[in-house]
Amino acid sequence: MKQLPAWLSPVWLVLGSIVTVQVGAAFAKSLFGLADPTAVAWLRMAVAALIFWVVARPRLRGRTWPEWRVVIGYGITLATMNWAIYQSFARIPIGLAVTIEFLGPLGIALFGSRRARDLLWVGLAAAGVALLGVFPTTVDWVGVGFALLAGAAWAGYILLSGPTGAAWEGVTGVTVGSLVGALVFLVPGLLAGGSALWQPRVALLAVAVGVLSSVIPYGLEMIARRRIPASVFGILMSLEPAAAALAGLLLLGEQLGWVELVAMGCVIVASAGSTRALSTAPAPN
Numbered sequence: 001m002k003q004l005p006a007w008l009s010p011v012w013l014v015l016g017s018i019v020t021v022q023v024g025a026a027f028a029k030s031l032f033g034l035a036d037p038t039a040v041a042w043l044r045m046a047v048a049a050l051i052f053w054v055v056a057r058p059r060l061r062g063r064t065w066p067e068w069r070v071v072i073g074y075g076i077t078l079a080t081m082n083w084a085i086y087q088s089f090a091r092i093p094i095g096l097a098v099t100i101e102f103l104g105p106l107g108i109a110l111f112g113s114r115r116a117r118d119l120l121w122v123g124l125a126a127a128g129v130a131l132l133g134v135f136p137t138t139v140d141w142v143g144v145g146f147a148l149l150a151g152a153a154w155a156g157y158i159l160l161s162g163p164t165g166a167a168w169e170g171v172t173g174v175t176v177g178s179l180v181g182a183l184v185f186l187v188p189g190l191l192a193g194g195s196a197l198w199q200p201r202v203a204l205l206a207v208a209v210g211v212l213s214s215v216i217p218y219g220l221e222m223i224a225r226r227r228i229p230a231s232v233f234g235i236l237m238s239l240e241p242a243a244a245a246l247a248g249l250l251l252l253g254e255q256l257g258w259v260e261l262v263a264m265g266c267v268i269v270a271s272a273g274s275t276r277a278l279s280t281a282p283a284p285n
Contacts, residue, residue: 010228014236017217017224022094022243024213026251029089031205035196037086040206042182042189043197045079047210049178058172067167074160074173075180081153083185084146091143093254095245099264100129100144102241104151106271108158121270128266131259139260174218238271 024044031040088097106125164173196202225233241264248254256264 010224010233011236013220013224014228014233015239017220018237018240018243019247020212020216020220022098022240022247023251024209024211024217025085025089025094025098025244026247027205027212028086028209029094029248029252031202031209032090034199034202036192037090038083038185039189039193039197040209041079041083041086042185042193043202043206044210044213045082045178045182045185046189047207048214049175049182051210051215052171052175052178056171056175058168058175060176070160070163070167071173071176072180074157074164075177076184077153077156077160078177079181079184081150081157082181084150084153088143088146088150091140091146093245093256093260094248094252095241095254095256095264096139096260097143097147097150098244099241099260099267100147101151101154102238102267102271103129103148104154105158105237106267107151108155121273124266124273125270128263128270131263131266171218171222178214235272238268241268 028040028044035043085097085101088101103125106121161173164177167173168176190197193202245254245256245261245264249256
């Protein structure tokens with residue numbers, strides 16, 4: 001395997017992906033004063049689908065119904081995840097929203113585990129979220145609900161990524177899936193956006209969001225996943241909530257209270273711990 005330059009090591013690629021996703025999230029939230037979150041989510045999906053389509057030029061003829069079925073499901077979960085998390089961003093800080101959303105992939109990582117020690121990570125993540133209800137905070141519970149929906153969609157996205165990648169070569173799966181998501185939210189996005197969609201500033205920021213939140217991260221992760229162990233990748237991805245909180249603070253001025261910070265810490269530690277524990281578990285006989 002050819003050695004990457006130090007600045008292009010897989011670890012830096014994953015970290016770069018995390019940073020661009022969360023900077024894109026902050027840019028998206030800055031658009032909410034100009035356009036509805038549903039419209040912004042649709043613009044992100046449409047921009048990403050267009051760029052992916054130009055790059056991948058996917059073959060559509062000769063595809064079987066099972067291939068279409070899996071990519072349609074993949075696209076719907078992708079679209080739901082993007083729409084729900086933007087609805088959450090509109091109501092709560094992006095760091096808190098991403099923390100709660102992270103319960104989706106964490107649940108997938110721990111689902112089916114038969115080891116008692118893994119219950120520790122489940123309990124730690126649950127305790128972190130429970131803190132939001134036990135201690136007085138200004139959290140918007142509708143925003144929390146949308147973050148949980150995004151997490152559930154993220155879990156579905158993870159489950160469908162493997163079959164989609166097997167049925168659709170290269171980046172054609174994410175290309176067609178992004179197009180499916182853009183079509184699903186076409187009418188709601190246009191209705192919610194109205195005349196705001198034609199403002200140059202909205203269009204320009206939407207392109208930036210699509211590139212930062214979808215195109216660049218997917219490209220970086222695709223390269224990194226081929227050169228980095230899954231366990232290391234999972235631990236690095238556990239930094240997503242912290243990166244989201246930092247982006248929210250630096251770009252949007254969003255400050256989290258101690259309860260939200262402790263909740264975030266619990267989820268990050270649970271995610272990193274479960275990833276490490278599962279990666280070192282003996283293979284089933």
